[in-house]
Amino acid sequence: MNKHALPELNIWLTGASSGIGAALVQELATHGHRMVISGRRQQALDDLAKNWPEQIHTAVADTTCRDELATLSGQLDHFGDLDMVLLNAGTCEYLEVADYDSSIIEANITTNLLGTARCLDIALPALRATRAKGKPATVVIVSSSAWWFPFSRAEGYGASKAALTYFAHSLRADLAAEGIEVVVVSPGFVKTPLTDRNDFPMPFMVSAEEAARRIHQGLAKGNREIAFPRRFTWSLKVLRVLPQGLIDRLAAAMARNTDNHA
Numbered sequence: 532m533n534k535h536a537l538p539e540l541n542i543w544l545t546g547a548s549s550g551i552g553a554a555l556v557q558e559l560a561t562h563g564h565r566m567v568i569s570g571r572r573q574q575a576l577d578d579l580a581k582n583w584p585e586q587i588h589t590a591v592a593d594t595t596c597r598d599e600l601a602t603l604s605g606q607l608d609h610f611g612d613l614d615m616v617l618l619n620a621g622t623c624e625y626l627e628v629a630d631y632d633s634s635i636i637e638a639n640i641t642t643n644l645l646g647t648a649r650c651l652d653i654a655l656p657a658l659r660a661t662r663a664k665g666k667p668a669t670v671v672i673v674s675s676s677a678w679w680f681p682f683s684r685a686e687g688y689g690a691s692k693a694a695l696t697y698f699a700h701s702l703r704a705d706l707a708a709e710g711i712e713v714v715v716v717s718p719g720f721v722k723t724p725l726t727d728r729n730d731f732p733m734p735f736m737v738s739a740e741e742a743a744r745r746i747h748q749g750l751a752k753g754n755r756e757i758a759f760p761r762r763f764t765w766s767l768k769v770l771r772v773l774p775q776g777l778i779d780r781l782a783a784a785m786a787r788n789t790d791n792h793a
């Protein structure tokens with residue numbers, strides 16, 4: 532991959548109808564890329580696509596549903612060989628421990644881990660066909676930096692993103708021999724409809740447009756790990772090296788503060 536600018540690519544982008552995904556549509560379309568964009572809401576996809584009718588094809592699919600993905604698979608080569616999949620669709624459901632309910636854990640794991648894994652059922656054959664022609668092929672997985680610290684109420688979300696990151700790194704090892712790259716994106720807080728629901732302080736939050744720029748720049752530089760904003764991710768990296776007992780005390784104090792705040 533070129534270190535400074537991406538060549539014009541054919542991309543499948545999931546979770547395109549809102550937030551970071553919608554901002555990525557604008558960022559990538561402005562730079563000439565062609566995209567199959569998907570989500571569950573046709574109208575939201577159409578609203579985005581109308582600005583770049585030559586470059587965007589919309590397809591509705593729930594990423595947790597194998598049948599809907601199978602229907603979408605025939606559209607991945609709408610613009611020609613698929614060069615990149617950007618698996619961004621995700622959710623965040625918080626657990627209220629007083630009303631402990633494992634369906635919260637299941638909802639996060641189903642969308643964030645299994646949904647992403649299911650997308651690869653249809654994406655990998657298309658990317659392999661591209662590699663067979665000697666061209667680069669890339670899987671980009673939008674995870675999160677939230678799981679780097681045991682945040683209050685994030686049992687389901689953090690576990691799903693920790694698992695997703697492990698999945699991505701393991702996949703990177705297995706696909707290396709085929710020359711298919713795997714990129715992991717680990718954002719901090721980004722202002723989107725997902726975080727607009729939050730009722731607690733979100734330090735160093737960036738806009739969805741800034742997040743899309745950071746992801747695009749990271750891809751153009753050929754980075755395999757894209758984490759931002761640096762002030763947030765470095766703070767978490769420092770916390771991670773503390774002894775577990777200290778991490779536990781900090782996390783419990785933050786949980787008490789969150790309870791007071793809510």
Ligand SMILES: NC(=O)c1ccc[n+]([C@@H]2O[C@H](COP(=O)([O-])OP(=O)(O)OC[C@H]3O[C@@H](n4cnc5c(N)ncnc54)[C@H](OP(=O)(O)O)[C@@H]3O)[C@@H](O)[C@H]2O)c1
Pocket residue numbers: 545546547548549550551552569570571572575592593594595619620621622623642646673674675676677717718719720721722723724725726
């Ligand atoms: N915002 C943050 O602070 C932040 C931080 C770290 C990581 N992230 C990650 O970034 C990604 C995008 O989040 P966002 O903040 O932009 O949230 P968002 O505005 O709620 O967007 C989520 C997107 O995912 C799609 N989606 C959700 N469930 C889906 C499903 N089952 N099938 C198909 N599409 C589905 C939604 O589309 P439909 O509703 O049309 O289906 C929507 O386009 C997520 O993976 C999230 O975990 C976000």
